[in-house]
Amino acid sequence: MRYLDKIALHPIFLSFTLLVFLAACSDDEQPSMDPVPSNTVVDVAMENQDFSILANAIGEAGLVEPLSGDGPFTVFAPNNDAFQAFLDVNNLQVTDLLNSPDLGEILQYHVVSGEVPSSAVEPGSVNALNGEAFYISIDPEGNIWINGSAQVISPDINASNGLIHALNNVIVPPSQNIAEIAVGLTESEEPEFTQLVGALLRADLVETFSGGSEDDFTVFAPTDAAFEALYEALEVSGYEDIDEDVLTQVLTYHVIGTREFSQDLRDDMELETLLEGSNLEVDLGNLRIGNGGLIANMLNIHATNGVIHVIDEVLLPGREEVSATISLENEGFSAYLVTELEGDGATVNLNEENAEIELEIGRRYTFRNTVSSDHPLEFRNSDGDVLLAQGSEEGSFENNIAVNFTRDGDEDVTFTLTPALAAEIAVYRCTPHASMEGPITVVE
Numbered sequence: 075m076r077y078l079d080k081i082a083l084h085p086i087f088l089s090f091t092l093l094v095f096l097a098a099c100s101d102d103e104q105p106s107m108d109p110v111p112s113n114t115v116v117d118v119a120m121e122n123q124d125f126s127i128l129a130n131a132i133g134e135a136g137l138v139e140p141l142s143g144d145g146p147f148t149v150f151a152p153n154n155d156a157f158q159a160f161l162d163v164n165n166l167q168v169t170d171l172l173n174s175p176d177l178g179e180i181l182q183y184h185v186v187s188g189e190v191p192s193s194a195v196e197p198g199s200v201n202a203l204n205g206e207a208f209y210i211s212i213d214p215e216g217n218i219w220i221n222g223s224a225q226v227i228s229p230d231i232n233a234s235n236g237l238i239h240a241l242n243n244v245i246v247p248p249s250q251n252i253a254e255i256a257v258g259l260t261e262s263e264e265p266e267f268t269q270l271v272g273a274l275l276r277a278d279l280v281e282t283f284s285g286g287s288e289d290d291f292t293v294f295a296p297t298d299a300a301f302e303a304l305y306e307a308l309e310v311s312g313y314e315d316i317d318e319d320v321l322t323q324v325l326t327y328h329v330i331g332t333r334e335f336s337q338d339l340r341d342d343m344e345l346e347t348l349l350e351g352s353n354l355e356v357d358l359g360n361l362r363i364g365n366g367g368l369i370a371n372m373l374n375i376h377a378t379n380g381v382i383h384v385i386d387e388v389l390l391p392g393r394e395e396v397s398a399t400i401s402l403e404n405e406g407f408s409a410y411l412v413t414e415l416e417g418d419g420a421t422v423n424l425n426e427e428n429a430e431i432e433l434e435i436g437r438r439y440t441f442r443n444t445v446s447s448d449h450p451l452e453f454r455n456s457d458g459d460v461l462l463a464q465g466s467e468e469g470s471f472e473n474n475i476a477v478n479f480t481r482d483g484d485e486d487v488t489f490t491l492t493p494a495l496a497a498e499i500a501v502y503r504c505t506p507h508a509s510m511e512g513p514i515t516v517v518e
Contacts (some may be wrong), residue, residue, distance in 0.1 A: 113234040114142045115149050127157040135178040145235035146189040150220060151242045160244035178206050183247055189236050192218060192229035206247040207287060211337035221245050222335030222374030252283040252293055252377045269301035273313040275324040290333040291380035294363050296388045304388040317503045323349055323476045327391045331382050336373045352391045353438045391476045396488060397437040404445040406505050428512035435496045437518055439490040447484045449504045456500040462489055465505050471495050
């Protein structure tokens with residue numbers, strides 16, 4: 075065997091060669107022994123000083139491991155200022171929050187399964203990780219809100235297992251329904267809604283607003299001062315003096331059958347109330363609903379079954395604009411003549427003696443009596459009972475809030491043709507002259 079062959083086969087030489095080879099491989103393809111960097115929603119919160127209270131809370135609640143999983147998760151994350159505001163309002167310290175037995179539930183209420191970028195967020199209810207629903211609104215400027223109280227101020231913070239949207243407030247699921255909230259406020263240090271609750275009891279409507287999340291109501295709740303102003307205008311001492319049916323109409327006129335936070339409202343929006351055929355118009359520029367002013371610091375009171383917005387006036391159905399004006403003259407003592415018809419919702423043959431007038435339910439009308447005060451106008455049913463009267467007679471519908479009958483001197487009378495009035499009204503006539511009488515027909 076040659077000398078070189080002997081060297082190549084020597085065990086010491088083979089070992090050295092193997093070491094050199096391994097060293098070369100190590101230099102070229104050395105695998106990293108460091109752990110792969112983690113960037114979960116938990117890591118992002120822990121690394122961001124604005125989320126330090128949230129990060130501590132996640133640790134105390136035992137949610138580090140669950141929220142470090144594959145997910146994906148979308149976290150609506152209150153920043154430190156949001157938590158501090160929450161603590162101040164509830165007279166708590168950070169330690170009180172971290173030691174709360176409800177901490178885990180509160181945090182999970184801010185998390186939803188799945189990755190939802192801000193561009194995909196839509197208004198409506200969302201089920202949180204704790205099984206409770208929260209409600210997303212998008213205001214006219216496109217800002218995202220939750221439960222009407224927390225705004226997304228920094229969206230789409232990326233993590234390896236989801237997204238974070240920073241909030242400026244802590245959200246908490248409501249624990250009381252609308253009726254419970256209203257009753258509770260009547261017993262506060264500065265009582266409110268005593269008249270509203272009393273009116274609801276008289277109209278037997280408390281049970282309607284005592285449900286849970288299966289219901290969706292928005293209540294525009296008048297203050298006690300608003301009710302007192304109404305009593306003065308009606309010259310009554312309280313809700314006990316208002317006809318129960320009328321009171322029911324008024325109260326249901328303050329409620330819509332959907333959950334609308336203030337951020338969901340839009341200018342000129344027509345809100346369909348629980349009073350059939352009656353809508354409320356939104357005027358955001360002047361912060362008004364119908365004829366009532368929204369009280370800015372008492373909006374979005376969240377309940378299990380809806381939301382309450384406080385207003386400064388009792389809303390009365392039938393206060394809409396006049397649809398048509400019907401002008402009357404006389405033919406001696408024998409007949410009325412309709413000489414002019416302006417607007418919509420009425421049909422009549424002009425200048426015909428005691429002509430038939432057709433009206434529509436739900437419309438508001440002005441009858442302009444241009445003849446002398448010797449011919450006061452009134453409206454009767456088929457039995458001859460007076461329903462509304464321009465003169466000294468008092469009709470049975472004149473104090474009906476929904477009808478909202480008004481007199482303007484000796485000339486104009488105005489009323490809303492409610493379904494109840496429509497079921498009764500049959501003729502228009504002159505009080506002292508029975509020959510001056512014409513029929514009224516009603517259409518839907």
